[in-house]
Amino acid sequence: MQGFKDVPRVVWLLAAGIFVNAVVSFTFVFVFLYLTGPRGLGAAQAGLIVGIGGVGLVAGNFTGGWYGDRFGHRRVLLTASALGGAALVVLSTVPTALLVLVLPLAQYASGVIRAANSALVAVTVPEGARRQAFAVTRCLSNAGFTVGAPLGALVATGLSYDWLFVADGLGTLFFALWTARVVPARAGTASSAAPDGGPGRGGLWRELRARPPVLVLLGAIVVIDVVYRQHYTTFPVFLADHGLDTRAYGLLIAINGGVIMLLEIPAALALRRRSPLHIIGTGLVLVGGGYAMLLLGVGAATAAAMMVLLTLGEILYKTTATAYVADESPEHAIGRFQSLYAGVSVSGVVLAGPLGGALYTAAPGLLWPLCAVLGTVAGGTVLAMGARGVRRRGRPAHETGSPRAAVAG
Template identity: 90%
Template sequence: MLTWLVPKGNSLRCGGKGVLQGFKDVPRVVWLLAAGILVNAVVGFTFVFVFLYLTGPRGLGAAQAGLIVGIGGVGLVAGNFTGGWYGDRFGHRRVLLTASALGGVALVALPAVSTGLLAPVLTLAQYASGVIRAANAALVAVTVPEGSRRQAFALTRFMSNAGFAVGSPIGALIATGLSYDWLFVADGLGTLFFALWTARVVPAGAAIAPPAAPDGGLGRGGLWRELRARPAVLVLLGAIVVVDIVYRQHYTTFPVALADHGLDTRAYGLLIAVNGAVIMLLEIPAALALRRRSPLHIIGTGLVLVGGGYAMLALGVGVMTAVAMMLLLTLGEILYKTTATAYVADESPEHAIGRFQSLYAGVSVSGVVLAAPLGGALYAAAPGLLWPLCAVLGAAAGGTVLIMGSRGTRRRARPAHETGSRPRAVAG
């Protein structure tokens, strides 16, 4: 059904040259997984509209809605932090299938639950979503050799954003023309489809690593010892926590600010579509063009651009500043998200790729818990301070990563079995 999207064999040709030639080391299974992500993303628009759903049809105030979104975000963060751990022990494919089935059922049921049950059901759905995200990243990381991971993660993000660019305006039309309830039903069915698709296209192979030892295979000191041996990874994780709180304001307080300045849900949906469309156009070429450049410099520049986007809103919230904000935010996202995911995978020990991916996945969605309550409270108390503060935080996080990258410390050469440069079977 979707196999027309996937090249035959493990190499790509575009007249012997061209952009796609850079994907010659991306295995076919990753392309098939990305094709399923594309379809799921078309109907995966509910998280964009959750805040509006709670303050609209559910009749909640901004502070209460922000609190519920934050509580639900706890599940998403927990899922991201634990999904890779489950995968290292039980198999990333098996974990992905289980989480997709659980999340799909929870999303379909969400519109029918009472207001009192919104927080726990949303938390369950978000937890499953987090596990799916971590399992997806781990599957890519263990399947793709080091040196090609930026391209592989760019591919999966391209497919996700291609679906998102189409789905966001459709979601806005469904929400305003039909009902917000249909958003959750469609998203749930899409997640269940993704479980079936993954079961079909991702083979259940031999285990990636021997069964986990009591210490997780990390030896004395465990995961913390491995992280302390990689200070740049620790700095990056801290910077991502800060910038994710900033970044995710465009899913929470930003649409509220647009509405307060006379721009409705349709305008917000179109702005989100701009985000997806620009990523579709530029992320893969950028990943290929910059794949030999210092990852920390690329990431740091991206974080600064995210802060620069919110600096535009400090000039006033209107059509022009909103578009400029979204463009800068998108350029920053293109630079930092794919590169940071691949960088953490390349730095992780082979026996803990899933756990390192879970760490990055968890901090990269920390704003789901913190952005709504913090941003909502500040916007309610002093809306004029929110955007300048976001700009300063983004610049500080990016500057810290740039300084770390400028130290120029090259990590020691590692053997193939430690870097993961040899393709491995996908765990069941």
């Protein structure tokens, strides 16, 4: 654990709170079943509400860091957790007509929490330890989800779906109280804005144009997130069409969570000195390679191999990309850079279902080859940018936000 000595104690405490909150974060897993079950909505109505909620989640990710740069990341995290938790607690009691307002509000707050949490870690952890810090928070978040999903099923069947939202809301409120206790008030304070750094005056765009690898990475992440999230949308339908039921899909999701818990932190430790863009690019290629496994045939073995490759790719690119964007950020815009990455990294929540579903309906045999090609192209583009960065060793550190990035690309 020598490589984690630079991860501050406050990050470990924050990660512990994230774990507890993730255990009871049932909402997004069971919301469709809740709407079509106890609420009695049709699939189309439920899909519309869930879709609007997804837009709220993406919007929250895109804006949370902007708020943090202005008002302080700790303050934004506390406010969003309090508001989101309250919305979830009352969600099961509001009339069905109001769900279209309350659920997107709760999802928006969730997105703000995610972006603010990433920004808070980024401003708290010194350069050189951010990959490890994000690995800690992501690993514990996934561990909580792995425990929470089957627990949520027991609550829904043994008690009621209403208790899922109450537990989720109370967990989010707990996270607000925990954060207020373990994160010092001085942490995550708003950075001084650049003289022309407001989003309306082109400051952020100028900072991005000065960092071409970040722009390339953001575009690649949009592509890969649409590909990656097919395993939450079209993939279970594909399995069912080939005789593998929901239990098989549940076991595959358990493989995902188990591999992350086993390898996320060791991988971050072992690769912490490696070129970030090379690691990210390799991860994207592995995600595409996972879907390519499905071209070998449909069965338990190929599905398991697909999930293992997908998860290995996820481990490589998600933590490293989050840390890379933080290292590349100018000091006055860390939150905004984190929000940009957070937003594009969940773009598949809105895009993956409609795009993948339409293609699977029209030409089911094309979906997995296209996913494999898109993952390979996205990864190859990032790898090429990484190789280009290696040749530009002389770039000044202020253009990269990280002395190591100028060397390793």
